Amino acid sequence: MNVILKPGREKSLLRRHPWIFSGAIQQADANIASGATVDLLSSDKQFLARASYSPHSQIRARVWTFEEEVVDGEFFRKRIQATLKTRRRLNVERQSNAYRLIYAESDYIPGLIVDRYGDILVLQALTAGSEYWKETFADLLLEETGLSTLYERSDADVRELEGLQPKVGILHGAIPDPQVTIHEHNLKFSVNLQSGHKTGSYLDQRANRLRVRELAKDKDVLDCFCYTGGFTVNAMAGGAKSVLAVDSSGEALELCKQNVALNDLPVTHHSSLEGDVFQVLRKFRDENRSFDMIILDPPKFAPTAAHADKATRAYKDINLLAFKLLRANGILVTFSCSGGVDSALFQKIVAGAALDAGVEAQIAEHLSQGPDHPVSLHFPEGAYLKGLICYKP
Numbered sequence: 001m002n003v004i005l006k007p008g009r010e011k012s013l014l015r016r017h018p019w020i021f022s023g024a025i026q027q028a029d030a031n032i033a034s035g036a037t038v039d040l041l042s043s044d045k046q047f048l049a050r051a052s053y054s055p056h057s058q059i060r061a062r063v064w065t066f067e068e069e070v071v072d073g074e075f076f077r078k079r080i081q082a083t084l085k086t087r088r089r090l091n092v093e094r095q096s097n098a099y100r101l102i103y104a105e106s107d108y109i110p111g112l113i114v115d116r117y118g119d120i121l122v123l124q125a126l127t128a129g130s131e132y133w134k135e136t137f138a139d140l141l142l143e144e145t146g147l148s149t150l151y152e153r154s155d156a157d158v159r160e161l162e163g164l165q166p167k168v169g170i171l172h173g174a175i176p177d178p179q180v181t182i183h184e185h186n187l188k189f190s191v192n193l194q195s196g197h198k199t200g201s202y203l204d205q206r207a208n209r210l211r212v213r214e215l216a217k218d219k220d221v222l223d224c225f226c227y228t229g230g231f232t233v234n235a236m237a238g239g240a241k242s243v244l245a246v247d248s249s250g251e252a253l254e255l256c257k258q259n260v261a262l263n264d265l266p267v268t269h270h271s272s273l274e275g276d277v278f279q280v281l282r283k284f285r286d287e288n289r290s291f292d293m294i295i296l297d298p299p300k301f302a303p304t305a306a307h308a309d310k311a312t313r314a315y316k317d318i319n320l321l322a323f324k325l326l327r328a329n330g331i332l333v334t335f336s337c338s339g340g341v342d343s344a345l346f347q348k349i350v351a352g353a354a355l356d357a358g359v360e361a362q363i364a365e366h367l368s369q370g371p372d373h374p375v376s377l378h379f380p381e382g383a384y385l386k387g388l389i390c391y392k393p
């Protein structure tokens with residue numbers, strides 16, 4: 001099956017970017033099945049790449065290879081072996097038994113996410129192409145890791161754009177209890193593989209949580225958007241004087257509390273508040289409350305650049321309020337996981353927030369996702385998590 005591009009639209013492929021948008025296509029063979037492999041040809045019929053076809057998505061094709069090679073089980077075996085080798089080299093196991101094994105486009109397997117939680121593998125197929133090869137991926141993953149339990153969490157919203165239904169359940173083996181305990185930098189976390197966010201947890205924040213632990217000693221900490229307590233537990237383990245954890249989900253706050261208890265941390269130093277962070281911060285400002293350290297780890301406000309304006313206002317709002325609530329010598333740890341907001345824009349937003357709050361803050365550190373979420377140089381979209389540690393004088 002062939003897909004011919006419009007003149008000049010081969011440029012991104014020549015730079016090794018793996019996506020072809022529907023608008024770049026001049027002509028496609030009729031009846032290409034969802035997820036089937038196609039050859040991408042230039043307008044003068046030169047071979048450019050071999051890709052998976054997504055008939056329902058704006059991202060119409062995602063490249064498997066830029067070579068004229070067969071795309072089959074053995075092809076994917078080599079790709080999977082390469083990602084496993086990278087993870088071994090990174091030695092992530094030293095930090096945690098829960099980490100990302102395969103990070104989709106960034107690991108040259110578009111649409112496929114595989115995370116490891118102890119001896120359980122969790123797979124997420126996000127695209128027509130990764131759905132098409134799912135059974136093959138499942139067999140290869142079990143063979144190459146030697147593990148026997150594989151769970152599917154293909155329930156991310158983006159599947160809708162590919163014309164795919166959500167799917168959750170066992171692909172191989174058995175999980176007696178979806179609530180599992182993982183360890184991360186010598187702390188324990190209870191994770192629900194069935195209902196937890198993403199594949200169960202936010203594995204991308206591992207290093208940043210540790211950094212918070214290192215900075216939290218004797219501080220009054222406000223953890224906004226705390227979810228199940230990744231930052232709260234670390235702040236407490238780092239000797240925080242108090243940690244107030246805020247989230248709009250009562251269920252998340254309950255799990256956060258359990259994770260504090262799981263690590264034998266002084267529960268009396270921990271309190272939680274169910275509410276909307278935007279309102280809570282305003283209320284605290286009106287009450288003249290203050291903190292030594294504030295963490296802002298909100299959900300994705302801008303999935304794509306089209307949402308950037310609205311997201312900019314939201315980030316500015318919470319960062320401005322946080323700067324106001326910070327005591328002298330306070331620390332703001334602020335994140336964005338929005339694909340539509342790049343690190344330069346995020347820094348500009350935080351700078352604007354400091355300015356409007358009347359605070360002369362410094363950036364002490366730039367933070368990003370962990371090494372098990374590598375970024376292909378040809379696919380900058382893979383670098384979605386950006387964070388700043390700002391010091392207030």
Ligand code: SAH
Nearest residue numbers: 202225226227230247248249276277297299
């Ligand atoms: N910091 C967490 C991950 C945060 S995920 C960790 O390291 O694991 C984002 C969280 O924000 C979710 O728990 C969600 O319930 C919460 N949330 C989303 N919108 C919110 C709002 N407006 N106010 C408070 N919490 C919100």
